[in-house]
Amino acid sequence: MRGDRLLSLVLLLQARPGAAAPELAERLGVSVRTVLRDVEALSGAGIPVYTERGRNGGVRLLDTYRAGLANLSRAEGAGLAVGQSRLAGDLGLGDALDTALEKLTGAGGGALRGGLADGRSHVLVDVDPWMRSGEPVPHLPAVHEALLRGRRLDVVYRDSEGRAGRRTVDPVGLVAKAGVWYLVTAEPALLRVARIDACTARPDAAGRPPGFDLAATWAALRSGVESRPRDLAVVAEVQPSAAALARRLLARHLTGGAGTRLELSFNGTEHTVGSLLGLGARVEVLSPAPVRAALREAGLAVAALYAAG
Numbered sequence: 045m046r047g048d049r050l051l052s053l054v055l056l057l058q059a060r061p062g063a064a065a066p067e068l069a070e071r072l073g074v075s076v077r078t079v080l081r082d083v084e085a086l087s088g089a090g091i092p093v094y095t096e097r098g099r100n101g102g103v104r105l106l107d108t109y110r111a112g113l114a115n116l117s118r119a120e121g122a123g124l125a126v127g128q129s130r131l132a133g134d135l136g137l138g139d140a141l142d143t144a145l146e147k148l149t150g151a152g153g154g155a156l157r158g159g160l161a162d163g164r165s166h167v168l169v170d171v172d173p174w175m176r177s178g179e180p181v182p183h184l185p186a187v188h189e190a191l192l193r194g195r196r197l198d199v200v201y202r203d204s205e206g207r208a209g210r211r212t213v214d215p216v217g218l219v220a221k222a223g224v225w226y227l228v229t230a231e232p233a234l235l236r237v238a239r240i241d242a243c244t245a246r247p248d249a250a251g252r253p254p255g256f257d258l259a260a261t262w263a264a265l266r267s268g269v270e271s272r273p274r275d276l277a278v279v280a281e282v283q284p285s286a287a288a289l290a291r292r293l294l295a296r297h298l299t300g301g302a303g304t305r306l307e308l309s310f311n312g313t314e315h316t317v318g319s320l321l322g323l324g325a326r327v328e329v330l331s332p333a334p335v336r337a338a339l340r341e342a343g344l345a346v347a348a349l350y351a352a353g
Contacts, residue, residue, distance in 0.1 A: 049074070052147075053082050054091060054105065059146035062102035065095075071143070079103075131220050136185035181225050183243040184218075190245040191215040191227075194252070200242035201235055208241060214250040217258040221266075228258065234265050278308040278316055279330045286326035294319065313338050321346075 049072055056071055057063065065083075069076045083103055086093045092106035132141040183199075190197050197215055202208045214230035218237075225237040230251050282290045282304050290306065291298065297319065300307035306327070310316040317338050320327055329336050 050082055050086060053079070054086065054093075055147040057093065057103060057105045062096070062104050064102045068103060071146075134181055134184050134220075134225065135188045179224065179238040181237045183240045184225055184237050186243045186245065187215060187227055187237060187240065188218060190243075190250075191218060193245070194250050196246040196248050196250045198242075198244045198246060199235070199240050202239040202241060212246070214252070216250070216252050216256055217261070219258075219262050228261055228265065230256075232261050232265060276310045276312055276316060276332075276335075278306075278310060278332070278335055280306045280308060280320070280327050281330055282306055282323075282327045283325075286323070290323060290327055293323070317342050 052072060053068065056068060060067070065076045065079045069079045072079065074082075083093055083095065093103065095103050132138050187197065195215075197213050198210065199213060200208055200210055213227070213233075213235065215227055216230050216232070217228035219226045219228060227235040227237055227240075229235065230253055277299070279301075284304055287304050294306065294308060297308040297310060298306065299309045308316075310319065313335055316329075316335050320329065320339065321342055329339060
């Protein structure tokens with residue numbers, strides 16, 4: 045509706061003093077001519093808006109004018125709830141979050157804009173885990189939409205061994221942990237969203253347990269994942285120059301050792317090789333022998349891959 049667009053224009057002008065008409069048109073999804081007509085309408089309604097010509101010109105409001113925040117959209121509210129731009133982008137809410145922040149900073153005036161600029165220049169929140177870039181989650185927006193609409197989902201899901209199967213789930217929440225997205229289902233259970241190969245929303249409503257608490261459910265499920273038994277004990281020797289790095293990267297596997305000696309625990313030989321191979325010759329496994337043999341085979345396979353080049 046035009047009234048909503050006019051208020052959005054006012055809030056955008058507060059957030060972006062001197063914005064050019066083409067920029068405003070792009071943000072509002074209308075033509076430049078429509079923006080100029082809206083500026084005339086605002087001026088006729090007593091809103092102190094004016095245009096400036098020249099290289100540094102644009103559309104401006106008097107600095108003393110303030111508008112309210114009543115027209116934040118549902119998507120903008122969802123974007124603000126997520127808060128972090130990378131995660132909001134995963135959900136398809138990146139633009140909505142940007143727009144909501146523009147409206148908030150516009151209504152807050154110069155002081156709030158300055159504080160936001162200071163915060164962005166001094167503090168960075170990086171949600172990706174060490175040693176791994178964020179994994180692709182192409183079906184996350186569809187999962188999120190079904191969750192908000194309260195619909196069941198038919199998914200094709202790969203387990204940790206790569207085996208795919210079809211299942212129907214009742215989505216009740218989404219959790220982002222160190223850059224990895226998890227779907228919480230009503231069972232309750234956790235599904236890693238990156239392992240969803242196909243996703244279709246069903247017409248029937250999802251079952252949500254009475255009094256469901258996402259934070260409490262996540263805490264319980266997370267505890268179950270983190271407390272899985274690691275029954276393979278590994279002893280390794282690390283080069284002195286890499287000791288600090290190795291202890292930091294392998295912190296959750298450490299069970300003992302001192303100095304350059306590491307006592308570690310893993311879920312199996314494959315898990316051990318995957319965790320240690322990236323450290324190369326900086327770490328040598330002393331025992332058990334099957335792990336040494338598996339690392340040797342993995343190293344030879346990598347060497348053979350590049351030998352032909």
